[in-house]
Amino acid sequence: MKQFRLVWQSLLQIKGAALLLMIVLTLALFVLTYLIGLIRYQNYSRTLLEQAEINNSVYLKLAVDDNQMAQDMYGTFSAIARTYEEIADWPGIKEIISIYSYGSMKIDGINYQMLVYNDALLRHFSMAVDGRWFPDKPVSVDQPLPIVLGGTGFSDFETGDVLTAEYSRTQKPISLNVYGKVKYPGYTLSLSNGSTIILSDYLLSDQPVILVRDEPSLLSRLDTSDQVMIDRNAWVVFENGLSEQQQGELLTRLGSYGSYHTYEDIITASRESHIEQLKEILPIPLFLFFSAFSCLFSISSLYVMRNAQNQILYFFCGCSRKRMIGILAQGLFMIFLPPALLNLLFILFYPTISQADWLNLHQVVLDGTSVSLVLLFLAVLLVFLLLPALMISRRHTPMQLYRRMSS
Amino acid sequence: MIEVHQITKNYQLGKAKFTALSDISLTIQPGEMVAIQGRSGAGKTTLFNILGCLDTMDSGTYRLDGQQVEKMKDAELAALRCKKIGFVLQEFALINQQSVLFNVMLPLFFDKMAYRTMKTRAMEALHKVGIANLARHKTNQLSGGQRQRVAIARALVNYPEIILADEPTGALDSKTAGQIMQLISELNQQGMTILLITHDDKMAAYCQRRIVIEDGKIIEDQLTQ
Numbered sequence: 001m002k003q004f005r006l007v008w009q010s011l012l013q014i015k016g017a018a019l020l021l022m023i024v025l026t027l028a029l030f031v032l033t034y035l036i037g038l039i040r041y042q043n044y045s046r047t048l049l050e051q052a053e054i055n056n057s058v059y060l061k062l063a064v065d066d067n068q069m070a071q072d073m074y075g076t077f078s079a080i081a082r083t084y085e086e087i088a089d090w091p092g093i094k095e096i097i098s099i100y101s102y103g104s105m106k107i108d109g110i111n112y113q114m115l116v117y118n119d120a121l122l123r124h125f126s127m128a129v130d131g132r133w134f135p136d137k138p139v140s141v142d143q144p145l146p147i148v149l150g151g152t153g154f155s156d157f158e159t160g161d162v163l164t165a166e167y168s169r170t171q172k173p174i175s176l177n178v179y180g181k182v183k184y185p186g187y188t189l190s191l192s193n194g195s196t197i198i199l200s201d202y203l204l205s206d207q208p209v210i211l212v213r214d215e216p217s218l219l220s221r222l223d224t225s226d227q228v229m230i231d232r233n234a235w236v237v238f239e240n241g242l243s244e245q246q247q248g249e250l251l252t253r254l255g256s257y258g259s260y261h262t263y264e265d266i267i268t269a270s271r272e273s274h275i276e277q278l279k280e281i282l283p284i285p286l287f288l289f290f291s292a293f294s295c296l297f298s299i300s301s302l303y304v305m306r307n308a309q310n311q312i313l314y315f316f317c318g319c320s321r322k323r324m325i326g327i328l329a330q331g332l333f334m335i336f337l338p339p340a341l342l343n344l345l346f347i348l349f350y351p352t353i354s355q356a357d358w359l360n361l362h363q364v365v366l367d368g369t370s371v372s373l374v375l376l377f378l379a380v381l382l383v384f385l386l387l388p389a390l391m392i393s394r395r396h397t398p399m400q401l402y403r404r405m406s407s
Numbered sequence: 408m409i410e411v412h413q414i415t416k417n418y419q420l421g422k423a424k425f426t427a428l429s430d431i432s433l434t435i436q437p438g439e440m441v442a443i444q445g446r447s448g449a450g451k452t453t454l455f456n457i458l459g460c461l462d463t464m465d466s467g468t469y470r471l472d473g474q475q476v477e478k479m480k481d482a483e484l485a486a487l488r489c490k491k492i493g494f495v496l497q498e499f500a501l502i503n504q505q506s507v508l509f510n511v512m513l514p515l516f517f518d519k520m521a522y523r524t525m526k527t528r529a530m531e532a533l534h535k536v537g538i539a540n541l542a543r544h545k546t547n548q549l550s551g552g553q554r555q556r557v558a559i560a561r562a563l564v565n566y567p568e569i570i571l572a573d574e575p576t577g578a579l580d581s582k583t584a585g586q587i588m589q590l591i592s593e594l595n596q597q598g599m600t601i602l603l604i605t606h607d608d609k610m611a612a613y614c615q616r617r618i619v620i621e622d623g624k625i626i627e628d629q630l631t632q
Contacts, residue, residue, distance in 0.1 A: 318565075
């Protein structure tokens, strides 16, 4: 408490500036947090792809006649599904990773798309979940349908919950058992992107989705037809050990069905794009950040200078140099505390906020790692801002400083 | 008791080395009141810094009440300053925006003491210098003489054995300076050791002993009373 009075005394020297410093630091930390979140999302999306073990694969964008799709949607979907079944049977093709759906589920008045995850999808793209990815053995049809919740917007539901939903095709209620929830940031694989350039960040979605397992009893359980809705794009995974010629032939053959991007191309393009993107996005946040930083440094220097005389008095009165720096550091720490707390609370609660869909900064990952990075930044900043005081106290004796300041 | 033996202190001024103190030896008995005099740059302040445990020496020994000061670390020196030495400086060295009471309590912040006890001790010191009625005033509302009394009260608050005063009357008119010197003399009569750095022979006349320094060496050390 005694120490606090001295720290408070040091802060009183720069009341207005301290307030300004708090505001500037709050903004700087938010900019920093956003940048960290952005970079982390880019790394996260690339890492997911790299961990999917699909190095020997291509992202196939099947050429589909949109007019035909408009005229006969389900017929076109069936044709897409059949094409992928055919491709899966080609020699040299190991498996096809595609996403399909049999409609949506309405829970508490909100429609959620229901996606069917087959073994291939689960093998390569089962993100970390709270709970688990479906039961080991199929449950009987009179039991609630096992589901996993993906994306954001499911803050009200927990694993183990049994929910009643209305199935869009039959308008009948269906009982669902939440086996798992995709862990924050909650992204799931998305194959809906057919852009000319495919990047890892396009292959994820944080849209709320209900994931069900592909099993023989699914259609009868849903009491629906086999009218499937399927993404026209899919990952085509090659067998290992194919010769370059065999792979080339397969690629030529796949090329006749549409266009494709190899896994390596996507990873390379993603890396390059992330660097480019950062170059494009960074200048404004960096400008703001460095402006804030300069402001921080100026005000901190002011803080150190305004307190120098008091610090010297403390030294005369029996304060050690270490403790003098400690008092200054604690003063800066107190200025840092409100912005840091505000920022850290935002980061800590962001997953909940985004899950509840109150605020969603898309393609940004904020979690415990961001907290560590922000704290690390603050620690480095604190040391950096104390450097002038440290240097002054090393170069001059307190009496020299006192005389200089008195005169 | 203060015992310094052959202390030397050099400063590096650019590439040149400047010897501020050269082989200084002296002993000051408890209860003495000593004036240290000399021209500007003679080495008075360097000696003040070393005797006040504010700075280190390059060579020599310094024993304060039997404790070997030159071997002490920063924290030990700080504790020694806190418990044994009180400082009174020319420009008062007060925190202007703060109350008289806070300023007097300052050394006690660095001692292990409850805040309530600190207040009691500070009031006691203010009574001793005759300005207890000004405890709640801000120091920038006080006259020069009152401010120096606050500084003296602060120097006394920790019951130190030694008071080091660097030109304590330098910023005061002659009448007030006389009153302050009277107060310092009274403290000495109560048994406190006083070391006074001054240019002013009138102020030095209050002391029983006069040490003159020139070019970092003691050229005169004599009893005056």
